[in-house]
Every structure is written in structure tokens, then in C-alpha cells.
Amino acid sequence: MLTHPAPRPQPTETTSVVEVAGVTVRLGGQPVLHDVSLRQPTGSLLALMGANGSGKTTLVRALLGLVPVEHGSVSLFGTPLRRFRSWSWIGYVPQRSSLTLRNATVGEVVMSGRLGHRRPFSLRSRRDREQVGAALERVGLAGRERDEMTHLSGGQQQRALIARALAAEPRLLVMDEPLAGVDAASQHAVADVLRDLVAEGLSAMVVLHELGPLAPLLDRAVVLTEGRVSHDGAVSAVDCTPEHEIHETSPLRGLTFLEHPVDPDHHHDDRVPRGGAS
Numbered sequence: 001m002l003t004h005p006a007p008r009p010q011p012t013e014t015t016s017v018v019e020v021a022g023v024t025v026r027l028g029g030q031p032v033l034h035d036v037s038l039r040q041p042t043g044s045l046l047a048l049m050g051a052n053g054s055g056k057t058t059l060v061r062a063l064l065g066l067v068p069v070e071h072g073s074v075s076l077f078g079t080p081l082r083r084f085r086s087w088s089w090i091g092y093v094p095q096r097s098s099l100t101l102r103n104a105t106v107g108e109v110v111m112s113g114r115l116g117h118r119r120p121f122s123l124r125s126r127r128d129r130e131q132v133g134a135a136l137e138r139v140g141l142a143g144r145e146r147d148e149m150t151h152l153s154g155g156q157q158q159r160a161l162i163a164r165a166l167a168a169e170p171r172l173l174v175m176d177e178p179l180a181g182v183d184a185a186s187q188h189a190v191a192d193v194l195r196d197l198v199a200e201g202l203s204a205m206v207v208l209h210e211l212g213p214l215a216p217l218l219d220r221a222v223v224l225t226e227g228r229v230s231h232d233g234a235v236s237a238v239d240c241t242p243e244h245e246i247h248e249t250s251p252l253r254g255l256t257f258l259e260h261p262v263d264p265d266h267h268h269d270d271r272v273p274r275g276g277a278s
């Protein structure tokens, strides 16, 4: 069983895991984010949505300190980004398509999530091994440590990347497009894992193109349009509107709503065995 430091069963309005105020980011000389503000209460599940190129990944990278912020401020767990040091509290799951997974086993990938807990050059501890095993069990990949990542389906790779983030025992999970290129069964498996984690008090920010099976779990959606916040509120406003019915001027225009996306690489049964993912 994974342990999380401070269980927080309900979202609270008094504390926030992420606070972004008036953030502007420029990349390659071009403005990418303009005056973006958002606040994520502790224990909540927030979707960050928007069309291709709207700035979702850049916003995530800005709040993780990976790209410079030109104006505005970012706080994590109430601490300004420049003074924040507790990076092991944040489990980042990058876009699967942005990674090279060749020559890595599942065990190596998930164990790399423990690096923040290890002293330089120290050997892996019993707790490291326990947390890796627990994280793999949680995502339904128990016993797959020796498998090459490239031998897994897209959905299983995604779940291994989630296990990597969980092995770090995070308080906030930041996931960039965890449903992209993942078959419907694995989308539901990811949703099941996330449901349990949030029920235990974990906070999660999820970059999404489509809501899919995560829709009923989300507390709020923030939609970016051309680098600006165009919607910050109820998910229901995003959820039930097929794209052809979205008004030309709606901030939701350009989002896609895929019910059953197909994974062209899918060769495996990606369902998490009941009881194996909790």
C-alpha cells in the first residue's frame, strides 16, 4: 500500500496546492501564456484543457519551474516557486509521446521515481523496493518489473509512468495528457486509479484533450484559449457539449470529445485486475 504523508479527504478552500497569478511566459521570443491565473484547492482534481497549442504544457512547465515566468507569480503548497524545495511532493507524468522508452525496463522506469528520496550514490533501500512494488500493483502491473517498456501497450506504458510518479509518494500528481493514444479499457483503468488516489487525499492536475472517463471525477476545468484562461469552473459546461454544437465564439471551441479513442499499438488486455489497482 502506498503511503501519502497527509491524507486530505475533501478539497478545502483554505489551502491550495497550486496558485498561479497573472503569469506571462514567452518562448522563442513569442508570447505563449498571457496573464494566466488559477488556483487549485488541496485535495481536488483539476482538468487543464484547451486546443492544440493553447499553452497547456507550457503552463504545467511554468508551474514546475521548467520554463521562466516573465511576469506574475507561482506558488506551490503555499510557497513561492523560487523558494519551493519539496519537489518530491510533486509526481509529474509527462506526455508519453514525448519520451524515449527504448532499452528501459518497467522496473527501471518506476525506480527512477524514487531518486528524490535517495542520497547521491546510495543504493536502493527496502522502502524504495516496497514503494516501487506497491506503485506497480496499484496500476495493475504487479510482477512486470523486468518487462521492456517497448513491449507494453500504450495504455500499459502510461500506467507504468503513473507508477513512476506514485513511487515518489507525491502529494500532487501532474499528468500531461494521460489519456492520449490510450485505448478505452486503459482510459477506464487510469480513471479507476485516479479515483482511488483522490479519495485518499491526493491532489491531481490533469492536462486533457478529451474528458473521457475522467469527467465524473473532476472538480473543475480550466480551459486555455491561445494562452489565456477562457473558462474556469464547472466541468459540466465542458462535458456534455459535442464539438459541432459548441458556438463559434465559445472558449471550448477546438476541444475534442472522444468517447472511445483507438490505440493503434494496442495488443494487450489493459484492464486492471479488480483488487489489483487498489
Ligand SMILES: Nc1ncnc2c1ncn2[C@@H]1O[C@H](COP(=O)(O)OP(=O)(O)OP(=O)(O)O)[C@@H](O)[C@H]1O
Pocket: 027, 028, 029, 030, 032, 050, 051, 052, 053, 054, 055, 056, 057, 058, 059
Ligand atoms: N520552446 C518553444 N519555443 C517556441 N515556441 C514554443 C516552444 N514550446 C512551445 N511553443 C509554442 O507555444 C505554444 C503552446 O504550446 P504548448 O505545447 O504549451 O501547447 P499545448 O496546449 O500543450 O499543445 P498540445 O495539446 O498540442 O500539447 C505553441 O504555439 C507552441 O508552438
